[in-house]
Amino acid sequence: MHFALNYSFLASILLFLCLLLFAPPTVLSAGHPTIKIEGRVFSQFGPLPEARVLVYKSYADLVAGAVFLNSRATDTNGVYKLELPAGEYLFTARGQREGKEYMGYHGNNPINIDKQNIWLPIMVNEIKQPVLTNGPSSLDGIVTYKGEPVSNAYVTIFREGTPILKGLGFITEANRPDATFKLPVPAGKYIIIAKKLTDLKRVRPLKEGDLYCYYPANPVEVPADRTVNIDIPCYPKGDRSTFSGGAKLRPDNMISLDQLPLPANANIIFNKNGDAALGKTMFKPFQQNPVTDAGNR
Numbered sequence: 252m253h254f255a256l257n258y259s260f261l262a263s264i265l266l267f268l269c270l271l272l273f274a275p276p277t278v279l280s281a282g283h284p285t286i287k288i289e290g291r292v293f294s295q296f297g298p299l300p301e302a303r304v305l306v307y308k309s310y311a312d313l314v315a316g317a318v319f320l321n322s323r324a325t326d327t328n329g330v331y332k333l334e335l336p337a338g339e340y341l342f343t344a345r346g347q348r349e350g351k352e353y354m355g356y357h358g359n360n361p362i363n364i365d366k367q368n369i370w371l372p373i374m375v376n377e378i379k380q381p382v383l384t385n386g387p388s389s390l391d392g393i394v395t396y397k398g399e400p401v402s403n404a405y406v407t408i409f410r411e412g413t414p415i416l417k418g419l420g421f422i423t424e425a426n427r428p429d430a431t432f433k434l435p436v437p438a439g440k441y442i443i444i445a446k447k448l449t450d451l452k453r454v455r456p457l458k459e460g461d462l463y464c465y466y467p468a469n470p471v472e473v474p475a476d477r478t479v480n481i482d483i484p485c486y487p488k489g490d491r492s493t494f495s496g497g498a499k500l501r502p503d504n505m506i507s508l509d510q511l512p513l514p515a516n517a518n519i520i521f522n523k524n525g526d527a528a529l530g531k532t533m534f535k536p537f538q539q540n541p542v543t544d545a546g547n548r
Contacts, residue, residue: 285334286364289505290371291325292344293495294353295397298329299375302346302353306335309361310414310442313341314470328500339363344373352378358463358488359508361415370505372491376484378467386478389435390471393426394445394464396485397494400430401462404447406483411440411470438475442466445483459489459509 292302306320307313319340322331331344341360346353355375362371390408394401409420421441426432445464446457457463464485473479486494489509501507 287368288333291329293374297495298497299346300325300327302344304331305343307341335364337365344375354378354467356465368505370501370507374486374494379482382480383477388438388473389478391433392481393431394483401447402428402430404445406432406445409442440470440472442469457488461488463488
C-alpha cells in the first residue's frame with residue numbers, strides 16, 4: 252500500500268495562508284446601504300483569534316477563491332465584524348491554532364441578508380489532508396465530532412459545480428456503525444458533507460443539536476485507480492456552547508439566524524443541477540442503502 256501527498260491540497264493551503272496574512276480587509280464602496288454581520292469564530296478549544304471570515308457570492312466563487320468580502324482578523328475573543336449589502340452569501344472562516352490550519356463552512360449557507368443586523372458565530376475544524384492509496388476509485392473515511400467517531404450519520408457527495416449543497420446530491424448513504432463509510436465513485440472532483448440527526452426516526456431539515464459536517468478541504472479530487480480517505484468533522488447546529496467554551500457576547504441589537512423566518516427553499520429538494528424539484532421534501536427517509544443519481548453517474 253502506497254501513500255501519496257496531495258500537492259494540490261498543499262498548494263491551496265499556501266494560497267489561503269497568503270490570503271490570511273497579507274490580504275487587506277475588503278472595503279465596500281460608499282453609497283450602498285449595508286447590514287451589520289458580527290459574530291465569533293470558534294474551534295473546539297475556544298474562541299479563535301487572528302482568524303478571518305471570508306464571504307462569497309456563490310459556491311463556484313468559493314472554489315475559485317474569488318472572495319467577495321474579507322474581514323479583519325478576529326480579536327482575542329474571536330469576534331469579527333462585517334458590513335454587507337442585502338443579498339445572498341456564503342460564510343466561511345479560516346485560521347490557525349498551534350501551527351494547524353482550521354476552516355469552517357456555515358451549515359446555513361447560502362444565507363440571505365436582508366434588513367436586520369445578524370449575529371453569526373462560525374465553528375471551525377482542523378483541515379486534515381486526504382490520504383490516497385492504490386485501489387478502486389472511491390471516497391472512504393470517517394465522520395467525527397471533536398475527534399470522536401459519529402455513527403448513524405449520512406454522508407452526501409455532490410459533484411463539483413453543484414451550486415447549492417442541499418438535497419441528496421450524487422450519492423447519499425448512511426455510514427457504518429463504526430462511523431466509517433466507503434463510497435465508490437468515478438474519477439472526478441466532489442464536495443462531501445455529512446449530517447447526524449438527534450432523532451433517527453425520520454429525516455428532516457436540521458434543528459438545534461443536530462450535527463452538520465463539512466469536509467474542510469472540499470472539493471476533493473478522486474484520481475482513477477485511487478482510494479481517497481478523509482475525516483469529515485462536525486459541529487452542532489445552533490449549539491455553540493457544547494462545541495466550545497467562552498461566555499456569550501452577542502449584543503442586544505443583533506439577532507441570530509434562528510430568529511429569522513425560514514427561507515423559501517427550506518423544504519425543497521434540489522436535483523443534480525441545483526434546480527428546485529417542487530413538491531418534494533428536501534430529505535428522503537433515512538436508509539442504509541445509498542440513494543444515487545443513477546442515471547447520471
